[in-house]
Amino acid sequence: MVELAPLRTPRRVTAPPVATAPVTVVIPCFRCADTIADAVASVAAQTLPPRQVVLVDDASGDDTVSMLHALAAMYRPGWIEVVELPHNQGPSRARNAGWERAREEYVAFLDSDDSWAATKIELQMRALREDPSIALIAHPTPILERGAPRPPAPRSARTRIIGRRRMLFNNPFPTPSVMLRRDLPFRFDEKFRRVEDFLLWGQIAFSGYRCAKLDADLGYVHKPSFGAGGLSGDLKAMHVAGREVRRELLRQGFVSLPEHCVARTIGSMRKVRHRLLLAWRRATQGA
Structure with missing residues (x-):
């Protein structure tokens, strides 16, 4: 009698795991129902996607929250977390609230009306692996008209x-x-609603942490940085806030008085330049 070989249980075939980055993306949201989907799509399209996305609604009072929950349902469960703040407190509080929910080693910030190039996280993580001493890394973000073709x-x-x-x-x-x-000992100062980012970067850099910048355009701003609507468009208020930030860095002992004087002089020169550029822009647009 011929003995039959025992049947073997077929092995389960599983797809190889998708590589991800130990990054939490924080996006503050305020009345951004028309733009947030594009911002999140640019995060989802990363060649090295982040492990967590936190969308923080800053008490929009419109249909933004519904849009955020709809987006969370579109992607894999648990990838997007929606945080709803009870009162509007500005981008500093919204970013800090997202930072508090971050689980990953690094935190990346994106605004709800901007977007990233597909290789942004991949190239930043590559630089961080090559130099783990870097605590903060950034890149240029040129202005790109919404809907315009993107460069490769x-x-x-x-x-x-x-x-x-x-x-x-x-x-x-x-x-x-x-x-x-994520473990840096500083956060956005919630007293500031303008240039609050500059204050935080200054605290980090002037404390001796290693900061870097890549030379590739890995993100896009879809509105002019000044001379347009919104907080960034209030040029006068931006310069006043910049002056307050320099004073705050001096008060906290991050910069010396001579450094403060140099920075104040450069700031005044930039203010004149921006005014001239804004006047030229208005003249050309009205021509």
Whole structure:
């Protein structure tokens, strides 16, 4: 009699795990139902996607919250967390609230009306692996008209360390470009509703933490940085807030009095330049 070989239980075939980055993306949201889907889509399209996304509604009072929950349902369960703040307190509080919910090693910030190139997280994580001492890393974020064709996503980027002297002149780190260590001992100052990001970056850099910037355009701002509507469009208020930030850094002992004087002089020169540029823009648009 021929003995039959015992039947073997077929092994379960599983798909290889998708590589992800130890990054939490924090997006403050205020009346952004028309733009937030595009912002989140640019996060989902990353070649190295983040492990967590936190959408923080800053008491919008419209249909924004419904949109955020609808977006969370569109993606895999648990990837997007929606936080609803009871009172409107500005972007500093919203970003801090998202930061508090972060579970990953790094936190990246994106605004609800901006977007990222597909390789943003991949290239920033590559730079962080090559130099783990970097605590904050950013990149340029050029203005791109909403709906306009995007350039091909960069495949490589060079890393440049940003020193103390560079930080004195102006803010080299656009908020939608910043990725930083979750465990840093600073947070956004909630008393500031303008240039609050510059104060935080200054506290980090002037405390001796290593900060860097890639030379590739890995994100896009879909509105002019000044001279337009919204908080960033109030040019006068931006310069007043910048002056307050420099005073606050001096008061907290992060910069010396001579450094403060140099920064104040440069700030005044930039104010004149911005006024001239804004006047030219208005003249050309009215022509």
